[in-house]
Amino acid sequence: MKLYTYYRSSASYRVRIALNLKALDYEAAYVHLSRNGGEQFAAAFSSLNPQQLVPVLEEGGITLTQSLAIIEYLDELFPALPLMPATASGRARVRELSLAIACDIHPLNNLRVLKYLSAELGVSAEQKNAWYRHWVGVGLTALEKRLAQDPATGRFCHGDQPSMADCCLVPQIYNAKRFDCDLSALPTVMAIFANCEAQDAFAQAYPERQPDAE
Protein backbone atom coordinates (compact mmCIF):
# COMPACT_ATOMS: atom_id res chain seq x y z
CA MET A 1 0.00 0.00 0.00
CA LYS A 2 1.36 3.40 -1.02
CA LEU A 3 0.29 6.81 0.28
CA TYR A 4 1.19 10.03 -1.49
CA THR A 5 1.38 12.53 1.34
CA TYR A 6 2.69 15.92 2.48
CA TYR A 7 3.41 16.47 6.14
CA ARG A 8 1.35 19.64 6.48
CA SER A 9 -1.57 18.54 4.31
CA SER A 10 -4.59 18.28 6.57
CA ALA A 11 -6.23 15.65 4.38
CA SER A 12 -3.03 13.54 4.33
CA TYR A 13 -2.82 13.88 8.12
CA ARG A 14 -6.35 12.42 8.41
CA VAL A 15 -5.34 9.34 6.41
CA ARG A 16 -2.08 8.90 8.33
CA ILE A 17 -4.08 8.80 11.58
CA ALA A 18 -6.51 6.28 10.10
CA LEU A 19 -3.68 4.01 8.90
CA ASN A 20 -2.08 4.14 12.36
CA LEU A 21 -5.36 3.48 14.18
CA LYS A 22 -5.89 0.44 11.96
CA ALA A 23 -2.25 -0.63 12.41
CA LEU A 24 -1.69 -0.81 8.66
CA ASP A 25 1.81 -0.56 7.18
CA TYR A 26 2.31 1.63 4.16
CA GLU A 27 5.00 3.08 1.94
CA ALA A 28 5.01 6.89 1.90
CA ALA A 29 5.68 8.91 -1.27
CA TYR A 30 6.31 12.56 -0.45
CA VAL A 31 4.79 15.31 -2.56
CA HIS A 32 6.01 18.76 -1.52
CA LEU A 33 3.21 21.26 -2.09
CA SER A 34 5.43 24.34 -2.43
CA ARG A 35 8.89 23.14 -3.50
CA ASN A 36 9.69 23.27 -7.25
CA GLY A 37 6.56 25.36 -7.81
CA GLY A 38 4.49 22.61 -6.20
CA GLU A 39 5.31 18.96 -6.89
CA GLN A 40 1.58 18.20 -7.13
CA PHE A 41 1.57 20.01 -10.49
CA ALA A 42 4.26 17.74 -12.01
CA ALA A 43 3.07 15.69 -14.97
CA ALA A 44 3.44 12.28 -13.33
CA PHE A 45 1.47 13.27 -10.23
CA SER A 46 -1.16 15.16 -12.24
CA SER A 47 -1.87 12.05 -14.25
CA LEU A 48 -2.20 10.07 -11.01
CA ASN A 49 -4.60 12.68 -9.59
CA PRO A 50 -5.97 15.28 -12.01
CA GLN A 51 -7.10 17.29 -8.97
CA GLN A 52 -3.39 17.83 -8.13
CA LEU A 53 -4.09 17.33 -4.44
CA VAL A 54 -2.82 14.92 -1.80
CA PRO A 55 -3.46 12.36 -0.41
CA VAL A 56 -3.60 9.61 -2.99
CA LEU A 57 -3.71 5.94 -1.98
CA GLU A 58 -2.71 2.99 -4.12
CA GLU A 59 -4.14 -0.25 -2.75
CA GLY A 60 -6.14 -3.25 -3.87
CA GLY A 61 -5.48 -2.48 -7.54
CA ILE A 62 -7.02 0.99 -7.42
CA THR A 63 -5.74 4.55 -7.17
CA LEU A 64 -7.94 6.57 -4.85
CA THR A 65 -8.11 10.24 -3.88
CA GLN A 66 -10.20 12.16 -1.29
CA SER A 67 -9.31 11.47 2.32
CA LEU A 68 -12.78 10.41 3.50
CA ALA A 69 -13.21 8.01 0.58
CA ILE A 70 -9.78 6.57 1.39
CA ILE A 71 -10.60 6.10 5.09
CA GLU A 72 -13.92 4.37 4.40
CA TYR A 73 -12.25 2.17 1.77
CA LEU A 74 -9.53 1.10 4.22
CA ASP A 75 -12.21 0.38 6.80
CA GLU A 76 -14.15 -1.82 4.37
CA LEU A 77 -11.02 -3.62 3.11
CA PHE A 78 -9.58 -4.21 6.59
CA PRO A 79 -12.48 -4.54 9.06
CA ALA A 80 -10.26 -5.03 12.14
CA LEU A 81 -9.93 -1.97 14.39
CA PRO A 82 -12.97 -0.29 12.77
CA LEU A 83 -13.18 3.47 12.29
CA MET A 84 -16.88 3.38 11.43
CA PRO A 85 -19.66 2.37 13.88
CA ALA A 86 -21.62 -0.86 13.47
CA THR A 87 -25.06 0.79 13.10
CA ALA A 88 -26.48 2.87 10.22
CA SER A 89 -27.31 5.75 12.56
CA GLY A 90 -23.82 5.62 14.05
CA ARG A 91 -22.19 5.65 10.63
CA ALA A 92 -24.44 8.54 9.62
CA ARG A 93 -23.38 10.52 12.67
CA VAL A 94 -19.66 9.89 12.10
CA ARG A 95 -20.00 10.87 8.43
CA GLU A 96 -21.93 14.00 9.41
CA LEU A 97 -19.24 15.12 11.87
CA SER A 98 -16.47 14.32 9.39
CA LEU A 99 -18.16 16.23 6.56
CA ALA A 100 -18.87 19.23 8.79
CA ILE A 101 -15.08 19.60 8.96
CA ALA A 102 -14.06 18.26 5.55
CA CYS A 103 -16.66 20.24 3.54
CA ASP A 104 -17.48 23.28 5.64
CA ILE A 105 -14.23 24.30 7.34
CA HIS A 106 -11.13 22.91 5.70
CA PRO A 107 -11.70 23.67 1.98
CA LEU A 108 -12.08 27.37 2.71
CA ASN A 109 -8.68 27.54 4.36
CA ASN A 110 -6.73 25.31 2.03
CA LEU A 111 -3.38 26.50 0.67
CA ARG A 112 -4.70 27.11 -2.85
CA VAL A 113 -7.54 29.26 -1.50
CA LEU A 114 -5.28 31.38 0.69
CA LYS A 115 -3.00 31.87 -2.32
CA TYR A 116 -5.93 33.02 -4.45
CA LEU A 117 -6.99 35.53 -1.78
CA SER A 118 -3.51 37.06 -1.75
CA ALA A 119 -2.50 36.82 -5.40
CA GLU A 120 -5.80 37.39 -7.20
CA LEU A 121 -7.87 39.45 -4.78
CA GLY A 122 -4.96 41.31 -3.20
CA VAL A 123 -6.22 40.89 0.37
CA SER A 124 -3.80 41.80 3.15
CA ALA A 125 -2.17 39.26 5.47
CA GLU A 126 -4.43 40.58 8.23
CA GLN A 127 -7.58 40.05 6.15
CA LYS A 128 -6.39 36.58 5.17
CA ASN A 129 -5.92 35.61 8.81
CA ALA A 130 -9.35 37.05 9.66
CA TRP A 131 -10.85 34.95 6.84
CA TYR A 132 -9.11 31.86 8.19
CA ARG A 133 -10.26 32.43 11.75
CA HIS A 134 -13.79 33.30 10.67
CA TRP A 135 -14.44 29.94 8.98
CA VAL A 136 -12.68 27.99 11.73
CA GLY A 137 -14.74 29.88 14.32
CA VAL A 138 -18.08 29.39 12.58
CA GLY A 139 -17.38 25.71 11.92
CA LEU A 140 -15.95 24.71 15.29
CA THR A 141 -18.58 26.65 17.26
CA ALA A 142 -21.29 24.66 15.49
CA LEU A 143 -19.36 21.41 16.00
CA GLU A 144 -18.99 22.16 19.72
CA LYS A 145 -22.77 22.57 20.06
CA ARG A 146 -23.42 19.41 18.08
CA LEU A 147 -21.00 17.35 20.18
CA ALA A 148 -21.89 18.86 23.57
CA GLN A 149 -25.64 18.31 23.26
CA ASP A 150 -25.51 14.71 22.03
CA PRO A 151 -25.17 11.78 24.47
CA ALA A 152 -23.51 9.75 21.67
CA THR A 153 -20.40 11.88 22.20
CA GLY A 154 -17.92 10.20 24.53
CA ARG A 155 -14.20 10.42 25.12
CA PHE A 156 -14.02 10.71 21.33
CA CYS A 157 -16.40 12.27 18.77
CA HIS A 158 -18.50 9.12 18.70
CA GLY A 159 -18.41 7.09 21.91
CA ASP A 160 -15.19 5.96 23.54
CA GLN A 161 -13.33 4.68 20.48
CA PRO A 162 -11.69 6.84 17.82
CA SER A 163 -13.56 7.03 14.51
CA MET A 164 -13.19 8.76 11.13
CA ALA A 165 -14.57 11.91 12.79
CA ASP A 166 -11.57 12.10 15.13
CA CYS A 167 -9.25 11.61 12.13
CA CYS A 168 -10.80 14.84 10.77
CA LEU A 169 -10.99 16.76 14.05
CA VAL A 170 -7.33 16.55 15.08
CA PRO A 171 -5.80 17.99 11.86
CA GLN A 172 -8.38 20.79 11.93
CA ILE A 173 -7.40 21.75 15.49
CA TYR A 174 -3.71 21.49 14.55
CA ASN A 175 -4.37 24.01 11.74
CA ALA A 176 -6.44 26.26 14.00
CA LYS A 177 -3.56 26.42 16.47
CA ARG A 178 -1.08 27.28 13.71
CA PHE A 179 -3.26 30.28 12.83
CA ASP A 180 -3.80 31.31 16.49
CA CYS A 181 -7.55 30.74 16.41
CA ASP A 182 -9.37 31.21 19.71
CA LEU A 183 -10.27 27.72 20.96
CA SER A 184 -11.28 28.71 24.50
CA ALA A 185 -15.04 28.33 23.97
CA LEU A 186 -14.77 24.73 22.74
CA PRO A 187 -14.52 22.58 25.88
CA THR A 188 -15.99 19.41 24.35
CA VAL A 189 -13.95 19.67 21.16
CA MET A 190 -10.74 20.34 23.06
CA ALA A 191 -11.32 17.51 25.55
CA ILE A 192 -11.69 15.11 22.62
CA PHE A 193 -8.59 16.61 21.01
CA ALA A 194 -6.61 15.98 24.21
CA ASN A 195 -7.84 12.39 24.38
CA CYS A 196 -6.74 11.87 20.77
CA GLU A 197 -3.33 13.47 21.27
CA ALA A 198 -2.67 11.06 24.13
CA GLN A 199 -2.92 8.13 21.72
CA ASP A 200 0.14 6.92 19.88
CA ALA A 201 -1.73 6.53 16.56
CA PHE A 202 -2.48 10.26 16.54
CA ALA A 203 0.92 11.32 17.89
CA GLN A 204 2.80 9.33 15.22
CA ALA A 205 0.79 11.04 12.46
CA TYR A 206 1.69 14.53 13.68
CA PRO A 207 3.04 16.70 10.80
CA GLU A 208 6.33 17.63 12.45
CA ARG A 209 7.07 13.95 13.09
CA GLN A 210 6.92 12.98 9.41
CA PRO A 211 10.15 12.27 7.49
CA ASP A 212 9.32 15.05 4.99
CA ALA A 213 8.81 17.71 7.71
CA GLU A 214 11.03 20.77 7.44
Place this chain on the structure above:
Amino acid sequence: MKLYTYYRSSASYRVRIALNLKALDYEAAYVHLSRNGGEQFAAAFSSLNPQQLVPVLEEGGITLTQSLAIIEYLDELFPALPLMPATASGRARVRELSLAIACDIHPLNNLRVLKYLSAELGVSAEQKNAWYRHWVGVGLTALEKRLAQDPATGRFCHGDQPSMADCCLVPQIYNAKRFDCDLSALPTVMAIFANCEAQDAFAQAYPERQPDAE
Protein backbone atom coordinates in the same frame (compact mmCIF):
# COMPACT_ATOMS: atom_id res chain seq x y z
CA MET B 1 -39.55 11.39 6.87
CA LYS B 2 -39.05 15.15 6.87
CA LEU B 3 -36.54 17.14 4.80
CA TYR B 4 -35.67 20.73 5.61
CA THR B 5 -34.83 22.18 2.22
CA TYR B 6 -34.40 25.34 0.15
CA TYR B 7 -35.03 25.20 -3.57
CA ARG B 8 -31.70 26.78 -4.57
CA SER B 9 -29.52 25.00 -2.00
CA SER B 10 -27.20 22.74 -3.92
CA ALA B 11 -26.87 20.31 -1.00
CA SER B 12 -30.67 20.10 -0.62
CA TYR B 13 -30.96 19.51 -4.38
CA ARG B 14 -28.60 16.49 -4.03
CA VAL B 15 -30.82 14.93 -1.37
CA ARG B 16 -34.02 15.64 -3.33
CA ILE B 17 -32.54 13.76 -6.30
CA ALA B 18 -31.53 10.84 -4.04
CA LEU B 19 -35.00 10.63 -2.49
CA ASN B 20 -36.58 10.63 -5.96
CA LEU B 21 -34.16 8.00 -7.31
CA LYS B 22 -35.02 5.79 -4.36
CA ALA B 23 -38.76 6.52 -4.76
CA LEU B 24 -39.06 7.62 -1.13
CA ASP B 25 -41.89 9.90 -0.02
CA TYR B 26 -41.06 12.79 2.28
CA GLU B 27 -42.56 15.85 3.86
CA ALA B 28 -40.74 19.07 2.91
CA ALA B 29 -40.14 21.90 5.38
CA TYR B 30 -38.98 25.05 3.60
CA VAL B 31 -36.17 27.16 5.02
CA HIS B 32 -35.67 30.38 3.04
CA LEU B 33 -31.97 31.25 3.13
CA SER B 34 -32.41 35.00 2.48
CA ARG B 35 -35.94 35.95 3.59
CA ASN B 36 -36.30 37.41 7.11
CA GLY B 37 -32.54 37.79 7.32
CA GLY B 38 -32.16 34.08 6.64
CA GLU B 39 -34.58 31.60 8.19
CA GLN B 40 -31.67 29.23 8.88
CA PHE B 41 -30.57 31.62 11.64
CA ALA B 42 -33.91 31.41 13.52
CA ALA B 43 -33.64 29.88 17.01
CA ALA B 44 -35.73 26.78 16.27
CA PHE B 45 -33.74 25.87 13.17
CA SER B 46 -30.40 26.69 14.79
CA SER B 47 -31.15 24.26 17.59
CA LEU B 48 -32.04 21.60 14.99
CA ASN B 49 -28.78 22.26 13.12
CA PRO B 50 -26.14 24.41 14.86
CA GLN B 51 -24.41 24.75 11.48
CA GLN B 52 -27.44 26.77 10.29
CA LEU B 53 -27.33 25.06 6.92
CA VAL B 54 -29.78 22.97 4.89
CA PRO B 55 -30.55 20.16 4.28
CA VAL B 56 -31.59 18.45 7.49
CA LEU B 57 -33.31 15.07 7.48
CA GLU B 58 -35.49 13.64 10.24
CA GLU B 59 -35.88 9.88 9.85
CA GLY B 60 -35.51 6.70 11.87
CA GLY B 61 -35.47 8.63 15.14
CA ILE B 62 -32.45 10.75 14.23
CA THR B 63 -31.86 14.27 12.98
CA LEU B 64 -29.12 14.30 10.37
CA THR B 65 -27.26 17.03 8.49
CA GLN B 66 -24.69 16.94 5.65
CA SER B 67 -26.06 15.85 2.29
CA LEU B 68 -23.61 12.98 1.67
CA ALA B 69 -24.19 11.53 5.14
CA ILE B 70 -27.95 11.77 4.49
CA ILE B 71 -27.71 10.04 1.11
CA GLU B 72 -25.60 7.15 2.45
CA TYR B 73 -27.94 6.81 5.45
CA LEU B 74 -30.98 6.60 3.18
CA ASP B 75 -29.18 4.03 1.04
CA GLU B 76 -28.38 1.88 4.10
CA LEU B 77 -31.89 2.21 5.56
CA PHE B 78 -33.66 1.52 2.27
CA PRO B 79 -31.46 -0.80 0.18
CA ALA B 80 -33.86 -0.95 -2.79
CA LEU B 81 -32.80 1.18 -5.78
CA PRO B 82 -29.24 1.55 -4.47
CA LEU B 83 -27.22 4.71 -4.97
CA MET B 84 -23.97 3.08 -3.87
CA PRO B 85 -22.19 0.26 -5.78
CA ALA B 86 -22.02 -3.28 -4.41
CA THR B 87 -18.20 -3.45 -4.23
CA ALA B 88 -15.77 -1.67 -1.91
CA SER B 89 -13.80 -0.27 -4.85
CA GLY B 90 -17.02 0.93 -6.49
CA ARG B 91 -18.18 2.63 -3.31
CA ALA B 92 -14.75 4.21 -2.93
CA ARG B 93 -14.93 5.60 -6.47
CA VAL B 94 -18.44 7.01 -6.00
CA ARG B 95 -17.43 8.62 -2.71
CA GLU B 96 -14.30 10.06 -4.33
CA LEU B 97 -16.27 11.64 -7.18
CA SER B 98 -18.91 12.97 -4.77
CA LEU B 99 -16.33 14.47 -2.43
CA ALA B 100 -14.40 16.05 -5.32
CA ILE B 101 -17.55 18.16 -5.83
CA ALA B 102 -18.86 18.42 -2.26
CA CYS B 103 -15.49 19.34 -0.68
CA ASP B 104 -13.45 20.94 -3.43
CA ILE B 105 -15.92 22.92 -5.55
CA HIS B 106 -19.20 23.68 -3.83
CA PRO B 107 -18.08 25.01 -0.39
CA LEU B 108 -16.00 27.73 -2.04
CA ASN B 109 -19.02 29.08 -3.91
CA ASN B 110 -21.64 28.77 -1.22
CA LEU B 111 -23.90 31.74 -0.45
CA ARG B 112 -22.21 32.53 2.86
CA VAL B 113 -18.77 32.60 1.22
CA LEU B 114 -19.87 34.90 -1.61
CA LYS B 115 -21.42 37.20 1.00
CA TYR B 116 -18.16 37.30 2.96
CA LEU B 117 -16.20 38.18 -0.19
CA SER B 118 -18.51 41.15 -0.85
CA ALA B 119 -19.25 42.36 2.65
CA GLU B 120 -15.97 41.72 4.47
CA LEU B 121 -13.34 41.81 1.72
CA GLY B 122 -15.09 44.36 -0.49
CA VAL B 123 -14.43 42.46 -3.72
CA SER B 124 -16.28 43.68 -6.80
CA ALA B 125 -19.10 41.74 -8.50
CA GLU B 126 -16.68 41.03 -11.34
CA GLN B 127 -14.04 39.61 -8.98
CA LYS B 128 -16.68 37.54 -7.20
CA ASN B 129 -17.80 36.01 -10.49
CA ALA B 130 -14.18 35.33 -11.45
CA TRP B 131 -13.70 33.57 -8.08
CA TYR B 132 -16.81 31.49 -8.69
CA ARG B 133 -15.78 30.49 -12.20
CA HIS B 134 -12.20 29.79 -11.14
CA TRP B 135 -13.14 27.09 -8.59
CA VAL B 136 -15.78 25.61 -10.85
CA GLY B 137 -13.26 25.54 -13.70
CA VAL B 138 -10.47 23.94 -11.66
CA GLY B 139 -12.81 21.39 -10.12
CA LEU B 140 -14.76 20.36 -13.19
CA THR B 141 -11.66 20.19 -15.42
CA ALA B 142 -10.14 17.67 -13.02
CA LEU B 143 -13.43 15.77 -12.79
CA GLU B 144 -13.65 15.60 -16.60
CA LYS B 145 -10.16 14.02 -16.78
CA ARG B 146 -10.99 11.57 -13.99
CA LEU B 147 -14.24 10.49 -15.65
CA ALA B 148 -12.97 10.45 -19.24
CA GLN B 149 -9.94 8.24 -18.57
CA ASP B 150 -11.70 5.62 -16.44
CA PRO B 151 -13.59 2.70 -18.03
CA ALA B 152 -15.82 2.54 -14.93
CA THR B 153 -17.54 5.69 -16.21
CA GLY B 154 -20.68 4.87 -18.17
CA ARG B 155 -23.87 6.70 -19.07
CA PHE B 156 -23.60 8.00 -15.50
CA CYS B 157 -20.61 8.84 -13.28
CA HIS B 158 -20.29 5.20 -12.25
CA GLY B 159 -21.57 2.72 -14.82
CA ASP B 160 -25.04 2.91 -16.31
CA GLN B 161 -27.08 3.53 -13.15
CA PRO B 162 -27.27 6.83 -11.26
CA SER B 163 -25.33 6.94 -7.99
CA MET B 164 -24.58 9.43 -5.23
CA ALA B 165 -21.97 10.98 -7.55
CA ASP B 166 -24.66 11.98 -10.06
CA CYS B 167 -26.70 13.46 -7.19
CA CYS B 168 -23.70 15.77 -6.63
CA LEU B 169 -22.84 16.43 -10.27
CA VAL B 170 -26.21 17.75 -11.45
CA PRO B 171 -26.64 20.53 -8.83
CA GLN B 172 -23.04 21.61 -9.46
CA ILE B 173 -23.69 21.96 -13.20
CA TYR B 174 -26.96 23.77 -12.48
CA ASN B 175 -24.98 26.29 -10.39
CA ALA B 176 -22.24 26.58 -13.01
CA LYS B 177 -24.86 27.46 -15.62
CA ARG B 178 -26.41 30.10 -13.37
CA PHE B 179 -23.00 31.78 -13.15
CA ASP B 180 -22.29 31.42 -16.89
CA CYS B 181 -19.29 29.16 -16.43
CA ASP B 182 -17.70 27.81 -19.60
CA LEU B 183 -18.67 24.15 -19.83
CA SER B 184 -17.56 23.57 -23.43
CA ALA B 185 -14.41 21.56 -22.57
CA LEU B 186 -16.30 19.00 -20.45
CA PRO B 187 -17.77 16.49 -22.95
CA THR B 188 -17.91 13.54 -20.54
CA VAL B 189 -19.34 15.58 -17.67
CA MET B 190 -21.95 17.19 -19.89
CA ALA B 191 -22.98 13.89 -21.52
CA ILE B 192 -23.61 12.48 -18.05
CA PHE B 193 -25.48 15.65 -17.09
CA ALA B 194 -27.73 15.25 -20.16
CA ASN B 195 -28.41 11.59 -19.29
CA CYS B 196 -29.37 12.64 -15.76
CA GLU B 197 -31.61 15.49 -16.89
CA ALA B 198 -33.54 13.06 -19.07
CA GLN B 199 -34.58 11.10 -15.96
CA ASP B 200 -37.71 12.05 -14.08
CA ALA B 201 -36.03 11.70 -10.65
CA PHE B 202 -33.59 14.45 -11.56
CA ALA B 203 -36.14 16.64 -13.35
CA GLN B 204 -38.54 16.58 -10.40
CA ALA B 205 -35.77 17.74 -8.06
CA TYR B 206 -34.96 20.79 -10.20
CA PRO B 207 -34.89 23.99 -8.09
CA GLU B 208 -37.44 25.93 -10.14
CA ARG B 209 -39.92 23.07 -9.87
CA GLN B 210 -39.99 23.13 -6.05
CA PRO B 211 -43.02 24.60 -4.22
CA ASP B 212 -40.76 27.16 -2.49
CA ALA B 213 -39.24 28.45 -5.78
CA GLU B 214 -39.71 32.14 -6.46
